[in-house]
Amino acid sequence: MTSMEPEDTDTSIRSLNDINLQDLINKQHQQNIYSNPTPSLDLTSTSTSTTTPNNNNNNTNNNKLSSSSNNNNKSKHNNKDTTTKGKYSLNDFQILRTLGTGSFGRVHLTRSIHNGRFYAMKVLKKQRVVQMKQIEHTNDERRMLKLSQHPFIIRMWGTFQDCHNLFMIMDYIEGGELFSLLRKSQRFPIPVAKFYAAEVFLAIEYLHNLDIIYRDLKPENILLDKNGHIKLTDFGFAKEVQDVTYTLCGTPDYIAPEVVATKPYNKSVDWWSFGILIFEMLTGYTPFYDPTPMKTYENILNGSINYPDYLPPDILDLLQKLIVKDLSQRLGNLQNGSDDVKNHPWFKEVIWERLLSRDIETPYEPPITSGVGDTSQFDRYPEDKDLDYGITGVEDPYRDQFKDF
Numbered sequence: 001m002t003s004m005e006p007e008d009t010d011t012s013i014r015s016l017n018d019i020n021l022q023d024l025i026n027k028q029h030q031q032n033i034y035s036n037p038t039p040s041l042d043l044t045s046t047s048t049s050t051t052t053p054n055n056n057n058n059n060t061n062n063n064k065l066s067s068s069s070n071n072n073n074k075s076k077h078n079n080k081d082t083t084t085k086g087k088y089s090l091n092d093f094q095i096l097r098t099l100g101t102g103s104f105g106r107v108h109l110t111r112s113i114h115n116g117r118f119y120a121m122k123v124l125k126k127q128r129v130v131q132m133k134q135i136e137h138t139n140d141e142r143r144m145l146k147l148s149q150h151p152f153i154i155r156m157w158g159t160f161q162d163c164h165n166l167f168m169i170m171d172y173i174e175g176g177e178l179f180s181l182l183r184k185s186q187r188f189p190i191p192v193a194k195f196y197a198a199e200v201f202l203a204i205e206y207l208h209n210l211d212i213i214y215r216d217l218k219p220e221n222i223l224l225d226k227n228g229h230i231k232l233t234d235f236g237f238a239k240e241v242q243d244v245t246y247t248l249c250g251t252p253d254y255i256a257p258e259v260v261a262t263k264p265y266n267k268s269v270d271w272w273s274f275g276i277l278i279f280e281m282l283t284g285y286t287p288f289y290d291p292t293p294m295k296t297y298e299n300i301l302n303g304s305i306n307y308p309d310y311l312p313p314d315i316l317d318l319l320q321k322l323i324v325k326d327l328s329q330r331l332g333n334l335q336n337g338s339d340d341v342k343n344h345p346w347f348k349e350v351i352w353e354r355l356l357s358r359d360i361e362t363p364y365e366p367p368i369t370s371g372v373g374d375t376s377q378f379d380r381y382p383e384d385k386d387l388d389y390g391i392t393g394v395e396d397p398y399r400d401q402f403k404d405f
């Protein structure tokens, strides 16, 4: 049994590595619906490092990019891309091992040949993106990531493309996925879950203030930096939405009922997922889990949850207000917006300003050597020996679809 008393938090979670490694293999990553398609659902859309990879700290140029289809006058940001298109090329990086694989490609650890620092490079296969009807989401991913500058959100330095692939260069976050830590520890002590939840809250609040819905909140997309602070990564489903949208996307266990029901939905889908995330951190499982995604969706629509007895009343209260089907009742979607979540009694001891300035001691420091490309916190993936990266001068029917890269 690995659950720990709150008082034990600091010391015990620091030694989590030693315990229950077996659990890590017991549950697979929860894949988003594009990696795990469920045939009967329509998947098509209806509608802080400061060193640049080229060691150029004055990271601006005046490339104004063509704006995307989502721009309009009501936008809370000017959508100007001042930095990143075509600034780098594959020749600027040495590709090292794979850090993660996804629906459209993989993420590699790379090293800048200019400054010797390590970066993560997400590669998406254009053909696959097009086949899966994800062109708009992919262009949104790039644009939303570029717009987002926050201590708890991954920083992107630049993008480029070749004839077959799209490339995104980001800071390399060394501490691995929150997912891996959670599986190792089975479940988090309450203060640990609260710490991560509070940092995630600030990231989501920030995105919502920019009218960005994140739409894929889950522990696989939350990374830990060398000090143990979170970085939200994977903007594959992030979208600028002032009002409502319809697209079915996300990861089955985390999808809100109104999305499953293909109703119009808004930012509050992230507050639903936030509730699922807190539930999973505290219990080690998701409330609607079923090995078959269709059954998971049924469970979500049905909406009944068995809350374990060990959850104290204040957490129960928060979860019952977040994981609630009725949108007129869901916390985060009421008159005071995200402030209602922030001011919930469960977060009462959180000093938000200090948290934002990363001035609060983290509950767990990943056991890594920083700055040397340590990948000990990442799972191993089979390497692809025949990478088709860097090919130019052959037919490229999709280039025009990805003009921003």
Ligand SMILES: Nc1ncnc2c1ncn2[C@@H]1O[C@H](COP(=O)(O)OP(=O)(O)O)[C@@H](O)[C@H]1O
Binding pocket: 099, 100, 101, 102, 103, 104, 105, 107, 120, 122, 154, 170, 171, 172, 173, 174, 177, 220, 221, 223, 233, 234, 235, 236
């Ligand atoms: N900047 C990064 N630093 C370290 N690892 C990363 C980074 N970005 C992604 N990863 C790893 O790669 C995995 C897949 O990346 P992600 O952007 O989530 O792709 P997908 O859209 O396919 O889920 C992540 O879950 C994480 O393990």
Ligand SMILES: [Mg+2]
Binding pocket: 102, 220, 221, 234
């Ligand atoms: Mg992901």
